[in-house]
Amino acid sequence: MLPQGRDHIRDVLGENGISVVDLIEAPWLEDVRNRGRLRLLESVMHRDGVDATTVVDLSTDLGRMTEALSFLHAMLVVCASFDERLLARWIEGEASRADQLFGMDSGNFNSIATSYISGLKEERQSGSKEVIYWVPMSDFIELCPKISGNYWRLANRPVRGGWVCMNSSSGEDSRQRTSRLLKERVREYLNDSCRERMERMDDEFAALFSEPVERITGLLSERVSAEMPMSAAVREDWPPCFESAVSELNQGVNVNHVGRVFLASFSRSLGHSQEQTCAFFSGAPDYNAETTSYQVAHVYEREYTPHGCASLKTSARCPVNAGDDTLCDQEWMSHPLKYLRAKQRRRFQAPSEDVVSQESEPTGSVSGNSS
Numbered sequence: 001m002l003p004q005g006r007d008h009i010r011d012v013l014g015e016n017g018i019s020v021v022d023l024i025e026a027p028w029l030e031d032v033r034n035r036g037r038l039r040l041l042e043s044v045m046h047r048d049g050v051d052a053t054t055v056v057d058l059s060t061d062l063g064r065m066t067e068a069l070s071f072l073h074a075m076l077v078v079c080a081s082f083d084e085r086l087l088a089r090w091i092e093g094e095a096s097r098a099d100q101l102f103g104m105d106s107g108n109f110n111s112i113a114t115s116y117i118s119g120l121k122e123e124r125q126s127g128s129k130e131v132i133y134w135v136p137m138s139d140f141i142e143l144c145p146k147i148s149g150n151y152w153r154l155a156n157r158p159v160r161g162g163w164v165c166m167n168s169s170s171g172e173d174s175r176q177r178t179s180r181l182l183k184e185r186v187r188e189y190l191n192d193s194c195r196e197r198m199e200r201m202d203d204e205f206a207a208l209f210s211e212p213v214e215r216i217t218g219l220l221s222e223r224v225s226a227e228m229p230m231s232a233a234v235r236e237d238w239p240p241c242f243e244s245a246v247s248e249l250n251q252g253v254n255v256n257h258v259g260r261v262f263l264a265s266f267s268r269s270l271g272h273s274q275e276q277t278c279a280f281f282s283g284a285p286d287y288n289a290e291t292t293s294y295q296v297a298h299v300y301e302r303e304y305t306p307h308g309c310a311s312l313k314t315s316a317r318c319p320v321n322a323g324d325d326t327l328c329d330q331e332w333m334s335h336p337l338k339y340l341r342a343k344q345r346r347r348f349q350a351p352s353e354d355v356v357s358q359e360s361e362p363t364g365s366v367s368g369n370s371s
Contacts, residue, residue: 001071001098001186003115006193009072012065023073024208032066036073037212043074043093044086044220075190077216079197080209082344086220091190099183103176113178116185120178121163133178134163143184151177203345207332214337218303221271239339240328241312242266244319250283258307258315264296265304266336274300308335 012018023029035056056070057063071094078090102112113120113133121134137159144152151157151169158165166178206213235243245263248255255263260281267277274296281292309328312318320328327339 009068012068032069035070039074040216043090077209077212079194080206081213095183095187098186099179102179116182132174133166137162137164140164143181146184237340237343239336240320241318241336246280252283252285254285259317262307264299266306268300
């Protein structure tokens with residue numbers, strides 16, 4: 001996550017002859033992908049961020065390559081998701097990990113700190129081995145408003161000649177306190193880097209990561225379903241098949257079995273709670289709250305995958321004819337989740353009026369089987 005990291009990772013890829021496709025599917029890089037998945041999982045599942053420890057042996061060239069490329073793999077999956085919450089969680093996890101690592105690295109701390117702030121001064125107090133760090137006031141003023149606590153108010157910091165003292169506090173020594181300040185720079189750097197990649201990432205490249213994206217966003221929706229609706233739940237992003245099922249039930253139309261299972265499983269993919277999904281069925285002519293709750297819970301517990309386009313057409317649950325929806329007319333459009341992700345990408349990359357003018361995406365794999 002250091003600013004120098006981008007060039008280093010590029011060198012690692014070049015020296016080992018690794019392409020992005022290799023990073024995604026080459027068997028010999030499975031350990032890299034596993035480590036990347038673990039980093040993502042920790043960011044989503046643990047509020048305290050990514051664990052600073054690693055099972056990778058960093059004393060070897062292979063270990064260092066694995067750790068570096070696992071970071072790249074995780075970042076690409078996050079960028080390919082175009083999911084704002086996943087992006088925020090991953091950045092927070094990696095920034096927290098950096099905070100821990102910086103605070104432990106006494107040998108390289110000066111070099112690390114000056115990669116993020118304009119300067120750093122050390123002061124050793126007589127009779128003590130502890131090093132007290134001072135940072136430029138300009139950097140402190142820029143970063144401190146983003147951190148809560150009285151310690152981070154300039155009025156509470158010793159200041160001398162334009163330098164702010166980062167003395168020990170709250171059980172942390174001076175280096176750890178300074179690392180907390182650096183964490184904000186890491187957060188900024190990762191956010192800028194990811195958004196730059198997302199703006200340049202086209203549908204073809206993003207589709208290469210469709211499987212890990214679906215896996216991690218599914219975990220994310222389960223983890224934070226009670227916090228707030230997923231960005232994917234914006235109604236404008238809904239595919240016509242899901243919109244149709246919801247509308248028909250609202251009007252008292254008796255939607256068939258495939259349509260009901262699809263509605264429940266797709267609603268789960270959106271991150272809706274079981275209660276929200278049950279509410280979609282309240283207008284059904286045969287609605288029974290107890291039966292609906294039981295059947296929806298079954299879909300959630302078994303983690304049903306929504307039906308694909310072919311299955312929906314066979315079961316008369318695709319409401320779109322050729323020409324009705326230009327996105328549905330694309331050759332690669334084989335699953336409603338692809339429709340959802342495409343709408344998310346377009347809304348993220350082109351929030352203006354030309355958002356629907358981009359209609360190119362390659363084939364990508366989303367399973368259309370439901371249990």
